[in-house]
Amino acid sequence: xxxxxxxxxxxxxxxxxxxxxxxxxxxxxxxxxxxxxxxxxxxxxxxxxxxxxxxxxxxxxxxxxxxxxxxxxxxxxxxxxxxxxxxxxxxxxxxxxxxxxxxxxxxxxxxxxxxx
Amino acid sequence: xxxxxxxxxxxxxxxxxxxxxxxxxxxxxxxxxxxxxxxxxxxxxxxxxxxxxxxxxxxxxxxxxxxxxxxxxxxxxxxxxxxxxxxxxxxxxxxxxxxxxxxxxxxxxxxxxxxxx
Numbered sequence: 288x289x290x291x292x293x294x295x296x297x298x299x300x301x302x303x304x305x306x307x308x309x310x311x312x313x314x315x316x317x318x319x320x321x322x323x324x325x326x327x328x329x330x331x332x333x334x335x336x337x338x339x340x341x342x343x344x345x346x347x348x349x350x351x352x353x354x355x356x357x358x359x360x361x362x363x364x365x366x367x368x369x370x371x372x373x374x375x376x377x378x379x380x381x382x383x384x385x386x387x388x389x390x391x392x393x394x395x396x397x398x399x400x401x402x403x
Numbered sequence: 404x405x406x407x408x409x410x411x412x413x414x415x416x417x418x419x420x421x422x423x424x425x426x427x428x429x430x431x432x433x434x435x436x437x438x439x440x441x442x443x444x445x446x447x448x449x450x451x452x453x454x455x456x457x458x459x460x461x462x463x464x465x466x467x468x469x470x471x472x473x474x475x476x477x478x479x480x481x482x483x484x485x486x487x488x489x490x491x492x493x494x495x496x497x498x499x500x501x502x503x504x505x506x507x508x509x510x511x512x513x514x515x516x517x518x519x520x
Contacts (some may be wrong), residue, residue, distance in 0.1 A: 321508070323511075329514075330511075331509075331511040333509070336507065338507065367502075369428070390459060391448075395445045396445060
């Protein structure tokens with residue numbers, strides 16, 4: 288079975304500072320990893336994904352994530368946080384053998400609060 | 404493309420009533436997913452379809468829930484009879500099985516907020 292852990296319910300960062308939202312995963316085989324963001328009263332929006340290749344993945348809105356196979360982690364990062372980045376962030380995983388687009392397992396979400 | 408379209412955006416009903424939620428996936432996407440989001444349980448996958456065929460409905464909570472996909476551009480999630488514990492935000496998402504950039508990405512609708520009184 289595949290699973291995702293987001294150990295922090297909330298992350299607080301001052302605007303302009305770097306941010307990190309943590310994610311660890313468990314899956315058989317090479318993982319497909321995703322980050323999504325959810326703004327209030329909206330659906331989830333795709334930010335970035337790792338399938339294969341470079342361990343550092345760049346995505347939307349200046350976000351990036353680093354895949355670390357030995358630590359089974361896929362932490363989301365941004366060099367300089369904005370107040371507008373405040374939202375709920377979800378990490379998700381699926382295994383390579385689950386079909387071309389079948390189900391993702393989502394984490395419980397981490398609320399990012401960026402303050403002035 | 405307008406994205407995944409869900410209707411209604413809000414639904415308030417009384418316990419025991421039938422509720423039907425609707426979803427129009429992105430054209431060309433051959434996977435469709437129904438999720439439920441609550442504070443207590445987070446985001447749960449209820450069921451998903453591939454080419455209009457249900458593939459995995461193990462997340463459907465009980466027989467009161469049913470989902471259909473009569474064609475590639477429309478799906479419904481029905482709750483009959485509804486109960487207060489069904490109150491949640493229900494999301495529909497679609498995904499393509501091919502495409503250089505979009506493959507494996509799920510695109511979510513804005514959701515339907517259901518309140519069962």
